[in-house]
Amino acid sequence: MTATLLQSDPPADRLRASLHSVLDAAMRQTGAEAGAICLIDVEANELRFVEGIGLDPASTLRPGMRLPLHTTLVGRAALRADPLIVDDLTALHGYSSDLAERLPGIRALLWLPLRTRDQVIGVLGLGDSRPGYFRDEPLAGLAGLASQAALAIENASLYEAAERRLAQLSSMYQVAQALSASIDMQPVIEAIVRVATEHSSFPIAALALLQPRTLLVDFVASVNMPESFRASLTGFPINAPPLRGSVLNLVMSTKGPAIVQDVSAEMAPGPGRQAMLEAGLQASVCVPLVAKGRFEGALFVYDTRPRPDAVNELPLLTALADQAAVAIANARLYEEMEESLRQTRALQRLTSAVAGSLDLHETLEHALNAATQLFGADRAAIYMLNAEAGEISPVAAHGLSPEYLQAVRARYERPSEEPPPDPPADYRYIADATTDPRMGPLREVAAREGFRSMLFVTLRYRGEQRGIFVLYHDEVRTYSETEIGLVRTFGEQAAIAIEHARLFEESRRLAVVDERNRLARELHDSVTQSLFSMSLIAKALPELLDRDTGRARERIDRLSDLANGALAEMRSLIFELRPAALEQEGLVSAIAKYAAAFESREGVSVRLQVERERRLPLDQEEALFRITQEALNNVSKHAQATAVTIELSFDDGCTTLRVRDNGVGFEPAAQPAGRRGFGMTSMRERATLAGATLHVQSARGAGTEISVTLPCAGVRPGGER
Numbered sequence: 106m107t108a109t110l111l112q113s114d115p116p117a118d119r120l121r122a123s124l125h126s127v128l129d130a131a132m133r134q135t136g137a138e139a140g141a142i143c144l145i146d147v148e149a150n151e152l153r154f155v156e157g158i159g160l161d162p163a164s165t166l167r168p169g170m171r172l173p174l175h176t177t178l179v180g181r182a183a184l185r186a187d188p189l190i191v192d193d194l195t196a197l198h199g200y201s202s203d204l205a206e207r208l209p210g211i212r213a214l215l216w217l218p219l220r221t222r223d224q225v226i227g228v229l230g231l232g233d234s235r236p237g238y239f240r241d242e243p244l245a246g247l248a249g250l251a252s253q254a255a256l257a258i259e260n261a262s263l264y265e266a267a268e269r270r271l272a273q274l275s276s277m278y279q280v281a282q283a284l285s286a287s288i289d290m291q292p293v294i295e296a297i298v299r300v301a302t303e304h305s306s307f308p309i310a311a312l313a314l315l316q317p318r319t320l321l322v323d324f325v326a327s328v329n330m331p332e333s334f335r336a337s338l339t340g341f342p343i344n345a346p347p348l349r350g351s352v353l354n355l356v357m358s359t360k361g362p363a364i365v366q367d368v369s370a371e372m373a374p375g376p377g378r379q380a381m382l383e384a385g386l387q388a389s390v391c392v393p394l395v396a397k398g399r400f401e402g403a404l405f406v407y408d409t410r411p412r413p414d415a416v417n418e419l420p421l422l423t424a425l426a427d428q429a430a431v432a433i434a435n436a437r438l439y440e441e442m443e444e445s446l447r448q449t450r451a452l453q454r455l456t457s458a459v460a461g462s463l464d465l466h467e468t469l470e471h472a473l474n475a476a477t478q479l480f481g482a483d484r485a486a487i488y489m490l491n492a493e494a495g496e497i498s499p500v501a502a503h504g505l506s507p508e509y510l511q512a513v514r515a516r517y518e519r520p521s522e523e524p525p526p527d528p529p530a531d532y533r534y535i536a537d538a539t540t541d542p543r544m545g546p547l548r549e550v551a552a553r554e555g556f557r558s559m560l561f562v563t564l565r566y567r568g569e570q571r572g573i574f575v576l577y578h579d580e581v582r583t584y585s586e587t588e589i590g591l592v593r594t595f596g597e598q599a600a601i602a603i604e605h606a607r608l609f610e611e612s613r614r615l616a617v618v619d620e621r622n623r624l625a626r627e628l629h630d631s632v633t634q635s636l637f638s639m640s641l642i643a644k645a646l647p648e649l650l651d652r653d654t655g656r657a658r659e660r661i662d663r664l665s666d667l668a669n670g671a672l673a674e675m676r677s678l679i680f681e682l683r684p685a686a687l688e689q690e691g692l693v694s695a696i697a698k699y700a701a702a703f704e705s706r707e708g709v710s711v712r713l714q715v716e717r718e719r720r721l722p723l724d725q726e727e728a729l730f731r732i733t734q735e736a737l738n739n740v741s742k743h744a745q746a747t748a749v750t751i752e753l754s755f756d757d758g759c760t761t762l763r764v765r766d767n768g769v770g771f772e773p774a775a776q777p778a779g780r781r782g783f784g785m786t787s788m789r790e791r792a793t794l795a796g797a798t799l800h801v802q803s804a805r806g807a808g809t810e811i812s813v814t815l816p817c818a819g820v821r822p823g824g825e826r
Contacts, residue, residue, distance in 0.1 A: 744768025
């Protein structure tokens with residue numbers, strides 16, 4: 106009962122008014138000069154001075170002042186449960202300066218117990234400056250007054266308690282409204298901390314959250330908390346030394362409330378105890394925020410004095426903690442859904458960009474950029490696996506030093522006392538690379554590098570392990586199951602893109618080899634043959650000049666023809682390697698010059714038609730030129746044509762190239778995919794690389810038309826490239 110009476114300090118208005126009325130009535134009935142009421146706090150083992158009338162202004166008694174229950178005169182009077190009269194206070198054996206300061210000018214005292222339901226809830230004291238003033242006072246009448254006073258105090262206290270409970274429920278309703286009105290947890294958290302101080306007897310409150318990814322503890326809202334104390338515990342990992350032995354550490358491990366009535370007496374020495382004492386905090390209650398079995402954080406209240414009654418606040422604080430846990434769980438669920446959706450969309454965009462590139466270096470860069478964006482990694486690297494040699498080599502990295510990359514390479518190249526671990530079958534997570542034994546000798550290198558958490562993801566192509574994708578975080582970072590799944594999906598996409606880019610690089614290398622072989626055949630079939638013939642004629646000329654001058658002149662003319670032909674062949678081959686006119690004069694001029702050389706060499710009529718000429722980016726111009734070259738090369742080899750028409754049309758939306766001959770034609774559908782000529786394959790690859798589409802139309806006896814359509818997104822006004 107008395108614990109309920111003393112919820113507010115000083116007592117609320119209605120209770121104080123009742124106490125004042127009781128004192129006033131007792132003083133009128135006895136004629137006493139002063140009066141006071143103290144209520145018992147059994148749990149705290151003390152009395153609390155709550156109301157006084159007529160006391161000397163110099164008195165040290167103040168509302169809310171606490172007095173020991175067993176060692177003071179008024180405390181002993183309360184414990185006796187009987188009226189106590191003191192004729193002359195100054196004549197008492199235990200009279201002291203403290204008592205004189207509390208009751209200056211008072212000589213005679215009368216203490217009446219306030220009893221209700223056979224329980225003493227406090228004492229009513231009357232004082233007077235005249236010694237022996239209460240000696241002849243009829244105590245029976247005063248006892249009745251004391252009983253009525255106790256009843257009035259109890260009724261007022263019950264009313265105040267009901268009002269307090271109503272206010273608490275109203276505040277809880279407001280918190281619930283805030284909870285249902287928004288998914289933003291910060292307003293809800295701030296409201297909960299405010300309610301904790303407004304409706305409990307603790308003056309200081311704070312709420313700490315455990316960040317699920319970093320495992321750091323942050324105080325996200327507080328009221329009246331000393332800034333030095335708040336700063337001393339914010340931003341630490343859950344296992345950091347400042348949190349060891351702390352109340353928060355205990356609550357995290359038990360997921361139950363923790364009460365410290367007296368920090369000095371109950372807490373073991375450690376950083377947590379020291380921080381509280383340095384901030385002047387003597388008592389605390391900590392209630393965990395638990396949602397679906399997962400620890401989310403904790404609600405704290407503190408006091409600057411010991412609190413033996415702290416357990417009385419648990420119902421309110423537990424209700425507030427439950428509300429906070431719901432708010433945090435809902436907000437984090439929404440954040441996780443939003444993050445998952447954002448990551449999925451970003452994954453779609455970025456994997457499209459990765460898959461859209463056929464350049465291996467560009468693909469690796471895309472993959473690294475995508476990983477750091479999607480998963481907030483501070484660093485990233487791709488290592489390719491050589492299964493036969495048992496080696497892993499870095500092929501691309503962001504944010505990692507050459508020293509670290511060389512250390513990784515060396516660990517897999519050379520045998521050591523600590524053999525390297527097998528590559529992960531799927532994925533592997535390392536919380537702290539500087540301490541994890543699986544890192545072996547790389548622990549020290551990782552510490553110098555400055556990263557902590559790592560996530561390894563295997564790159565597989567058609568079930569075969571090709572490499573490892575590694576994400577690095579400078580702080581400890583955990584991954585949810587959803588994020589792990591997303592990382593694995595990204596790894597699969599990246600592996601496909603990297604393999605396609607590698608195959609394309611290989612095809613380009615083979616294409617270069619094939620092109621060199623073709624040029625070698627051309628040199629052998631034309632220029633080399635001509636040079637050999639010229640050599641034979643030159644050796645025979647001296648003898649012919651002596652025997653037959655006419656035939657010698659014929660051989661000299663033939664030698665001149667062979668030399669001119671060889672020169673034309675060489676110019677044609679050099680033009681194929683790198684047409685200078687293409688870069689200097691543009692696509693139309695380069696095609697015109699090549700067509701003229703082709704016409705002269707092959708005896709096939711070539712007509713060039715151009716509409717709305719303009720320059721394109723050089724890579725697009727070279728692609729169209731090479732396709733034209735290959736188309737004319739096919740005409741000379743297979744078409745048996747007498748005329749070729751080349752059309753170039755530069756429209757606003759696209760550029761179109763057509764090469765049409767009047768040759769024998771063929772049936773495209775009848776050509777098996779594996780038996781198509783190198784020339785047709787080369788044209789298709791060049792068109793794909795340039796972002797163009799290539800179509801072939803032909804029929805036996807109807808000639809052949811090659812058409813290429815190229816989007817003009819890269820066109821720049823004024824012929825600029």
